[in-house]
Amino acid sequence: xxxxxxxxxxxxxxxxxxxxxxxxxxxxxxxxxxxxxxxxxxxxxxxxxxxxxxxxxxxxxxxxxxxxxxxxxxxxxxxxxxxxxxxxxxxxxxxxxxxxxxxxxxxxxxxxxxxxxxxxxxxxxxxxxxxxxxxxxxxxxxxxxxxxxxxxxxxxxxxxxxxxxxxxxxxxxxxxxxxxxxxxxxxxxxxxxxxxxxxxxxxxxxxxxxxxxxxxxxxxxxxxxxxxxxxxxxxxxxxxxxxxxxxxxxxxxxxxxxxxxxxxxxxxxxxxxxxxxxxxxxxxxxxxxxxxxxxxxxxxxxxxxxxxxxxxxxxxxxxxxxxxxxxxxxxxx
Amino acid sequence: xxxxxxxxxxxxxxxxxxxxxxxxxxxxxxxxxxxxxxxxxxxxxxxxxxxxxxxxxxxxxxxxxxxxxxxxxxxxxxxxxxxxxxxxxxxxxxxxxxxxxxxxxxxxxxxxxxxxxxxxxxxxxxxxxxxxxxxxxxxxxxxxxxxxxxxxxxxxxxxxxxxxxxxxxxxxxxxxxxxxxxxxxxxxxxxxxxxxxxxxxxxxxxxxxxxxxxxxxxxxxxxxxxxxxxxxxxxxxxxxxxxxxxxxxxxxxxxxxxxxxxxxxx
Numbered sequence: 173x174x175x176x177x178x179x180x181x182x183x184x185x186x187x188x189x190x191x192x193x194x195x196x197x198x199x200x201x202x203x204x205x206x207x208x209x210x211x212x213x214x215x216x217x218x219x220x221x222x223x224x225x226x227x228x229x230x231x232x233x234x235x236x237x238x239x240x241x242x243x244x245x246x247x248x249x250x251x252x253x254x255x256x257x258x259x260x261x262x263x264x265x266x267x268x269x270x271x272x273x274x275x276x277x278x279x280x281x282x283x284x285x286x287x288x289x290x291x292x293x294x295x296x297x298x299x300x301x302x303x304x305x306x307x308x309x310x311x312x313x314x315x316x317x318x319x320x321x322x323x324x325x326x327x328x329x330x331x332x333x334x335x336x337x338x339x340x341x342x343x344x345x346x347x348x349x350x351x352x353x354x355x356x357x358x359x360x361x362x363x364x365x366x367x368x369x370x371x372x373x374x375x376x377x378x379x380x381x382x383x384x385x386x387x388x389x390x391x392x393x394x395x396x397x398x399x400x401x402x403x404x405x406x407x408x409x410x411x412x413x414x415x416x417x418x419x420x421x422x423x424x425x426x427x428x429x430x431x432x433x434x435x436x437x438x439x440x441x442x443x444x445x446x447x448x449x450x451x452x453x454x455x456x457x458x459x460x461x462x463x464x465x466x467x468x469x470x471x472x473x474x475x476x477x478x479x480x481x482x483x484x485x486x487x488x489x490x491x492x493x494x495x496x497x498x499x500x501x502x503x504x505x
Numbered sequence: 506x507x508x509x510x511x512x513x514x515x516x517x518x519x520x521x522x523x524x525x526x527x528x529x530x531x532x533x534x535x536x537x538x539x540x541x542x543x544x545x546x547x548x549x550x551x552x553x554x555x556x557x558x559x560x561x562x563x564x565x566x567x568x569x570x571x572x573x574x575x576x577x578x579x580x581x582x583x584x585x586x587x588x589x590x591x592x593x594x595x596x597x598x599x600x601x602x603x604x605x606x607x608x609x610x611x612x613x614x615x616x617x618x619x620x621x622x623x624x625x626x627x628x629x630x631x632x633x634x635x636x637x638x639x640x641x642x643x644x645x646x647x648x649x650x651x652x653x654x655x656x657x658x659x660x661x662x663x664x665x666x667x668x669x670x671x672x673x674x675x676x677x678x679x680x681x682x683x684x685x686x687x688x689x690x691x692x693x694x695x696x697x698x699x700x701x702x703x704x705x706x707x708x709x710x711x712x713x714x715x716x717x718x719x720x721x722x723x724x725x726x727x728x729x730x731x732x733x734x735x736x737x738x739x740x741x742x743x744x745x746x747x748x749x750x751x752x753x754x755x756x757x758x759x760x761x762x763x764x765x766x767x768x769x770x771x
Contacts, residue, residue, distance in 0.1 A: 199616035250649065263696050274670050278652045281604070281640035290605060308735070314534055314631050315520050321736040326512055364649035364683075368665070369676040379672075387771075398514035410771065422689050428655070429672050434634065435688065437671075443770060453524050466761070467746070475524050478744040482768075484761050486754030494758035502766045 176327040178211040180265035193271035195340035196395045202232035206299045217255045219245040229349030232341045237354045247275045250363040257355050272332040281331045290324040293332045316453030335438045385412030385443045391419035392448025406496045417455040432453040433458035446487045452475025508564035510555045512625045514548040520631040532737045540551035547627025551687040565589050574617040584705035585697035591710040598722040606729035608641025624684040645683040656688035
């Protein structure tokens with residue numbers, strides 16, 4: 173039987189550079205590897221991974237398995253799985269860390285199944301049990317109304333990690349590591365899906381993930397118009413972005429790209445203004461990392477007031493315009 | 506060409522129930538009896554995806570669910586809105602499985618059902634939120650899978666899927682048979698018609714035990730798990746919200762602006 177050793181991060185790239193989730197996974201993986209006194213490696217598979225490979229070392233990796241192939245330019249499960257499956261069988265890692273992203277959500281369950289092991293998705297917390305050396309995997313369940321700790325004796329232990337749940341290390345370009353160019357043949361005849369078109373639906377202005385201030389509306393907003401007026405006016409004043417909980421996105425009041433929550437975007441701005449949002453756990457899962465949450469809701473019992481630092485109880489149609497106009501006056505003065 | 510479809514649905518406690526009612530007792534979630542079960546929200550979307558295909562090109566929809574103590578009115582909603590058959594893997598032995606145990610049992614049941622062109626699942630269940638079962642079924646059956654779909658059409662033995670990606674979508678073509686998981690954006694599940702409710706009332710679900718799908722009780726549910734649930738807990742949250750007041754809501758809004766400036770937050 174193979175000996176399972178070390179931590180493997182399955183990395184992702186954004187425009188040729190290391191994606192932020194991958195720096196977070198390396199930060200977390202470094203700690204786990206140090207606790208186990210084992211190595212941290214990173215798999216990078218795309219059409220060109222040179223720049224990202226050096227970044228992975230600067231962010232804490234000891235080894236980078238660099239796989240370059242034109243078929244890996246855009247993620248497709250059937251090609252990517254050939255690479256990940258083969259590498260994992262070769263290097264037998266003890267732990268595999270994958271991002272809870274669009275790619276990771278699609279890849280991790282398949283990989284675990286191919287390897288005959290278990291998987292815990294969307295982890296918020298990972299640690300090594302000092303006695304058993306097993307990975308303690310903590311994740312929210314029931315929409316965030318509880319948390320569960322899982323372990324598995326099957327190797328490798330595979331998890332996906334929520335974005336923004338872990339901190340990256342400081343980038344250190346003097347850090348030493350080894351980039352291992354790895355050749356893996358991809359049988360493209362086994363790729364059963366074809367991407368016909370990729371369409372961007374980006375909103376004008378600041379991206380939600382980068383906005384220091386987010387003004388977010390919920391079901392209680394009642395329709396599409398206030399998102400473009402009352403909420404947008406406040407967001408513009410604060411150089412922020414407008415977001416929404418799931419019901420406005422489901423109802424088509426806003427594009428899906430504005431959806432913040434468990435199955436939407438995870439954001440962590442300095443200021444999060446939640447307007448007419450009840451604060452279901454499925455929503456707060458996407459914004460609980462915010463530095464300061466401010467809630468405006470007509471229901472004094474709304475769960476969002478448990479998350480917020482400041483709140484106003486009242487109809488948003490009356491509260492928000494007065495808030496915006498007073499703020500405008502104060503910011504001008 | 507009519508399309509043979511299987512939709513996997515899960516009966517879950519209403520995920521919209523207020524957070525305060527969720528309690529952990531003996532390492533399990535305990536809910537008050539007035540919180541009714543429902544079909545998971547993403548499975549409802551998956552069912553709607555299948556119904557839309559049945560509307561346009563025709564076909565048959567078999568709904569498959571695994572669990573124990575199904576509330577018949579809840580799960581039969583699938584028949585009332587237009588599904589043709591309902592197969593329930595219903596047994597005490599199926600309780601408390603993990604994603605692997607569940608995917609394995611569903612895949613065995615699908616093999617027994619036999620002919621299918623598309624298997625639909627929700628992107629993740631509305632209770633454990635793991636998002637693994639659909640892909641597990643596809644791997645076990647050896648068929649391709651497309652996840653996070655918000656639109657599905659079928660032509661010439663292929664499905665054309667709009668797959669949601671960050672800040673946009675991809676149009677993906679996949680050969681059939683295939684498994685597709687559904688996310689938001691497809692539209693809510695239609696309401697049952699009176700005729701549909703009447704017809705569903707008369708129809709009996711097919712019930713299968715582990716032996717009916719070729720599995721031992723030791724291979725399903727809690728005994729069939731690959732991961733161990735060590736602990737279930739509720740993190741303690743300290744609520745300390747400062748409520749800003751005023752004579753009118755508008756005044757409270759203005760006072761909030763003053764308070765946030767004072768606190769140097771804005």
